[in-house]
Amino acid sequence: MLNQWLALAFVLLAGIVLAIYGIRNRNKSVEFHKYPVFDALSSEVGHAAEEGSIIHVALGNGSLFGEAAMTSVAALQGLDAMIDLAAAYDMPPVLTTGDPTLYLLATDWVRRAYARRGNLQRFRPTLVRFIASNPVSYAAMAATYMFDGGIGSTTMLGDYTQEISLIVDASVRCGIYSAGGTTSLQSLGALYPSFKPDQLLMGEELFSGGAAVSDNPIYKASLGAQDFLRILVVISILVVTVLSSLGII
Amino acid sequence: MFKRVVPTAIAVAFGLLVLLGIFLPVEPLVSISNIFIEWAMVLGAFAFIIAFLNLLRVHLDRLQKFRKGSITSLLIVFSAVGTAILVGFYGPENEWVQHIFNNLLVPGQSALLSITVVTLLFSGMQIFRNHRDASGFLFLLAVIIFLLGSVPYIGILHDFAMALQLPATAGMRGVLLGVALGTVLTGLRIIFGVDHPHSDE
Structure with a gap:
């Protein structure tokens, strides 16, 4: 029960910190670390338009019912500007997913981007594809898309495990530019050797997508709150370590 | 009103009640939270x-255009429909x-997993192409020590x-801590109603 109370207290504190940062930065332009992966996403639309190729976005298997739900939401937020631009020029990316609930959210996301641009009649339901619910089957099938041809670049954002290496390997063999980010340790181990630092988002960096591609101050407030809470957690760990070493707790 | 306020209000109310049901296991919060989670599961089945x-639809589309990969699409449609009919009529x-x-699915998955081992090895071999610095060297050194150390x-x-x-565990926990903070704040943005992934308004 104590753990639950502590968790609730932490969530409440996080909420208060987020509100304070949100109010404080309401009208301010806050600078934060830029990640080249998000900057490159929009230029990929230009490349795709020039080459007549397709942008493939692999969203992984993060179900909206599971622990990875927020990872999937953050991935879609990071892709927002790119999807918007692609909808405006009708150069739609092909989004693939291995989870039915994420498939529904992603379809709605792309449809809304077309609607915002007044281009809804050009939206096609097959732009978002559910491939397979099993992570390995999903990755294997997504990899075969590269060999079918027509794909100009692949972006992997979302929840994966080590099976992501199947997609990365296929993109390397086909000479397709790829970049991505994920929150799971197994997939980071697979991505790290294959990607240059400017192609990779590690762990929490994935959550900065909204702030990178949108002007909404709440995303920047969220990053500020995240930094503050991280410092707080580190201090708490140090205090608990010292106290337990002294035998006080 | 119906496009902006109602979906956000529903998301905020349901999110708060489920969250409270998890943190404060007292009645009627737990029952309400369980009911909402059951509803979500039913919706999940429809999503499937x-x-x-x-x-x-995607694979029938590919079959119609008859281009590269059509044979794969034919196999997928055949096996998906066949399995759905079989399970629908006779049960799982x-x-x-x-x-x-x-005899088909399990060996197939195992084969794919074994291919993953090979692709992971190929990924590892690219380390010096993408990281020509101390981090690349450390990565390779750690991999070699762990592999040989497992003997x-x-x-x-x-x-x-x-x-x-x-140090590896410390690093992993550091990454997971950052992910947990990102997850909590993304969730809070949705529960506060300031971020709505379900609508544009």
Whole structure:
């Protein structure tokens, strides 16, 4: 029960910190670390338009019912500007997913981007594809898309495990530019050797997508709150370590 | 009103009640939270049906255009529809359904997993192409020590690999801590109603 109370207290504190940062930065332009992966996403639309190729976005298997739900939401937020631009020029990316609930959210996301641009009649339901619910089957099938041809670049954002290496390997063999980010340790181990630092988002960096591609101050407030809470957690760990070493707790 | 306020209000109310039901296990919060989670599961089942139809649509589309990969699409449509009919008529416990699962699906998954081992090895071999610095060297060194250290007869390397697990665990926890904070704040943005992934308004 104590753990639950502590968790609730932490969530409440996080909420208060987020509100304070949100109010404080309401009208301010806050600078934060830029990640080249998000900057490159929009230029990929230009490349795709020039080459007549397709942008493939692999969203992984993060179900909206599971622990990875927020990872999937953050991935879609990071892709927002790119999807918007692609909808405006009708150069739609092909989004693939291995989870039915994420498939529904992603379809709605792309449809809304077309609607915002007044281009809804050009939206096609097959732009978002559910491939397979099993992570390995999903990755294997997504990899075969590269060999079918027509794909100009692949972006992997979302929840994966080590099976992501199947997609990365296929993109390397086909000479397709790829970049991505994920929150799971197994997939980071697979991505790290294959990607240059400017192609990779590690762990929490994935959550900065909204702030990178949108002007909404709440995303920047969220990053500020995240930094503050991280410092707080580190201090708490140090205090608990010292106290337990002294035998006080 | 219906496009802006109602979806956000529903999301905020449901999110708060489920969250409170998890943190404060007292009645009626737990029952309400469980009911909402059950509703979500039912919706999830419908999501599966829609996703299945999307799978068929995508591959039938590819078959119609008859381009590269059409044979794969034909196989996928055939196996998806066949399995759905079989499970629909006879249930998941049926002998034939179990036969498909044990003799086709399981070996297929195992084969794919073994390919993953090879692709992971190829990924690892690219380390110096993408990281020509100390981090690349450290990565390779750690991999070699862990691999050799897992052989029980190489005593000193085994001990060294065990010792290396300490900084590795610290690093992993650091990454997971950052992810947890990102998850909490993304969730809070949705629960506060300031971020609505379900609508544009």
